[in-house]
Each structure stands twice: as C-alpha cells, then as structure tokens.
Amino acid sequence: MQLIRRLISASPKIKELNIQTRAEILSSLLIFRAFAILSLILLISLASPVKDLWVLIGAFGLNLIAYFISRTQKFTIAAIVIIVEPLLAVPASVMAMHSIDASALSGPIWLGLGPIISSLVLPTRYTIATIAGTLISFTYILLSLPPQISMVIVAQMLFVLSLSGLALIGSYIRDKNDSIIQEERSKVQQVTKLSALGEMAGGIAHELNTPLAAIMLNMEIMEESLQEKLGVDSELEKRTQNVMNIVNRMSKVISGLKTFSRDARNDGLEKVSLKNVIDETVNLCGQRFKDHGVELRVVENGLDIIVEVQPVQLSQVLLNLLNNSFDAIQSLPEKWIQIERKINTSGRVELYVSDCGNGISKDNINKLFQPFFTTKAIGKGTGLGLSISKGIVNSFGGDLIYEPAHPNTCFIVQLPELNNEVKKVS
C-alpha cells in the first residue's frame, strides 16, 4: 500500500525526488518483480515436471542484481540490467521450439513489466530501450514458435504493447513536466540571485564608504601638516589630489552598486535634470567601456531637460541599455555607443540609446521585452533587463521602445513632457 502511494506521488515529478528516494522506489519495484518471478518458478515446478526453468531463474537473478545495483544509486547500470532482461525470453523460445514448455510461455508475462518499471523511475530514453528489447524478444519468439501457440503469444504481445505504450506516454509527460519545472526553477534562481546581489551591494556600499572617508580625511590632514612644516609643495599637492580622485572614483562605483540595491519602487517621482542622470550613469560605466575600446558618446545639444522620474530607477534603465549595447558590439571592429536627448514634435522627451550594432532580427523584436528572453550566453544574461526597464519607464508614464527604422541598433526611452521646464544649460 505504502509502495503504491509512493509510486503515485512520485511518478509525475521524478526529478523532484532526491536520488535516495528514486533508488528506494526502483529497488522496491525490482525486488517485487524478483519475488513475482520466484513465485512463478514455484508454481510451474509444482504444476509440471521441472524442465528448462533456468530462463526464469536467470530473470530472477537479473532482478536481484538490478535490485542491488539500484541500492547503490547507479541508475544507468540498473537500467542496462532491466533492458537486457527481456532478451532472456529469446533462449526460452528456442527451447520451446523443441518442446512446448511452461517456462517459455510464462516468459512473455514478465516482459511487459520492464517498460513499466522504467517509465516510473528512469528517463524516457531507457523506457524506449526497454520497449525495443521487449519487441525484439517477442518477434523472435513469434517467429520461432510452432503456429499452434502463436495466437497466445500474439495476444500476450498486444497486451504488453498496450502497457508499454501507456508507460511511454506517462514517461514522456513526466519528462516534459520535469523540464518545465527545471526551467521555472532556474528562472526563480536567477531572480533570487539578482536580489541577493543587490542586498550584498548595499552592504558593501555601507562598509566601504566609511573607510574611504577615513582615507580621505587622513590624507588631507597629512597634506596640511606637511605643508605647515615644509611649505607649499606642488608634488605633495599633486599626489594628494591623485589619492582624492581615486577615492572619489571608488566611491562612485559604490554608489552605482547602491543604485541596484535600493528598492525605490515606493519612492515618489522627482523633477530632475535628464543631463544629470545621464552624467551620473556614464560616470559609472565610462571607465569600463573605455578600457574595452568602446567609445561612449553623449550628444550635447545644450538642452537641460527636466523630467519627473525616480532618478535612481531611470539611471538603472539607462545603465541596462548601455550594458546590453556593450555586450552586443564586443565582436565588432569599431565600437561606439551614443546617448542623445531630444524633445520630439509632440513635446515628449526622448532619450536615444544607439550603438554600432546591426539592429535586432525580426524574429526577436516581438520577444524583446518578454521576461527571461535573452540572446546572451547561459549565465551571462537573465533576460530580465529590458522587461524590468520597460516596467520602470511605464511607471513614469513613459515607454521604452525599440526603433526598427534606425540604421543601427537603437532604443528610445520616452518620457512625458513637462511644460516650461526646459532651459538652456549655462
């Protein structure tokens, strides 16, 4: 009873089970079959004079071997034993050619069990192999037996085939379910990883800014006291300034990390300069792009456009677009990414992020903003960036679109207009 309950609960989600439970189920099935064959041996030997029982005894032995192998959790070897077993029916039928023997007739009965056992515990490919082995055995038996008992074998064969068919369908559905479950799980893992990374980044930002403050202060105190003792020294001033710049750069990287750690969804919208958001974002990744030979152009048109957004979130959107471009153009000989801000004829603010890539293929355009759609290598992209970005821009009353008419690859962040908020940058 417990075994049946366990089988019912286990069969749809085999990969969900841990390896130990799988081994337990498989070994219970095998020992069950071994005893079934043993009772068959006893029945036959009671009913008729014992003759040629070694096929059944062999089957019993193989079941026992498979049982012990499955206990050690070596599923592949156990599967081979299960697949080989139906072939024992072949020598049984050879014997039957000479004398119609009970063991030859009873052979096919256990044949049908192989596929079922496989389908419950092992992957579909093993079930297919077991069914193939069973069919070969049956065909051989059918061809070698005298015609008068062929009908019995055909009936048995049909019965076993229908069982195998069911087992195969069940096994296929189970494998499909497993792969869906696996996929869903990896998506959840990606999201969890991202949020863990964000939290960690927040912690790092906190831990590092304080010692950076101490470095900066110590450096300036040292400079002051040395200047007092030695007088003004340009070398000392230059070196101090260098340290200051380095500390500032580190701090900027940290504030960039902080941007992602922050859950700003509940913040209100702020009126900010679009130029400032662009500058802060470019500060974050500019150095890395430069190091990789990517030219990052910010088109200056003298417009200081004020937009009503969550600046941290908008910066995240922009950084995401820049990083996508960066990844996409890595293999191209000439690498550039361009950011341009505009106000279109209907008064909407538009932020163009374009790069030297060749655009996005027609097949992929429709899927671009779907969560988890990515063309990046496994582990490189989460497929979440564009969908999250679109969600963020939508929450400002704007939209994130792909511009198919652009000669290169171009995305546009559209933001709602703000009347009379446009002024020239001085």
Added chain:
Amino acid sequence: MSNKKLHTILLVEDDSDLLSALAEVFIPISKKVFTASNGSEGIEIVLKEEIDLVISDVQMPVMTGLELLKSIRAHNPKIPIVLLATGHSHLTEEMATEAGASGLIHKPFRLAEIKKLAKSLLENYDRAAA
C-alpha cells in the same frame, strides 16, 4: 582668532579610524572634543556636558544616529547636529532636515567641506545665543 569663541564638540562614529581622524581635525580648533562610538554613549555625554555641536554617523550599533538625533532634540531643540551618511542609509537632505538635523554630509567627504559646515553652524548657534 584669539577673540573667537572656542566650542565643545561631540563626535559620534563607530569606525575608530574615521573617529580619530575627525578628532584630529577638530581638536586644534575647539575648546574640547568628546568622542563616542555609538548613539547611547553620545547621549550620555550630551546630558552631562555642555555641547555646542554634534557630528554623528547615521548607521551605528546599539543606537543609530537618527535615534540619537531624536533623543537630543527631545530636550534640546537648538544644538546643531550634523549627520554623516553612508550610501546605504538612503538618507536625503530633506529627510535629515525633517528629522531635526542641521546638516547632512555624505561619506566620503572633503576636509574643507566638514570644516566649513561646522564653522557656519557654530556661528549661527553663537548668534542665536547672543
């Protein structure tokens, strides 16, 4: 310089490196400098001594800078209090002012920046007291 009034300053910071550097900055230009490594040590000093300016970190163990700010404000609305924020605290200028702080500085900061803020706050404080 000599006719200028010297002040008593309280520095509250859990990072001992930053605390001692800050103390070095303020000792030469103050009457006395007290240091504390968390909010609850800070509040004890504020209750015992006559403090003219408090400079406090925000994220500290035992008692945070914001809790310290609240408990100082409960019995002294005038004393200038500067908060030192790290990026993680997400504290904005408005939030700090609303909570009763007189100024907010983000780490890392320049020496001139903190000196300038302390000076202007102390001048205002003296003027209000006079």
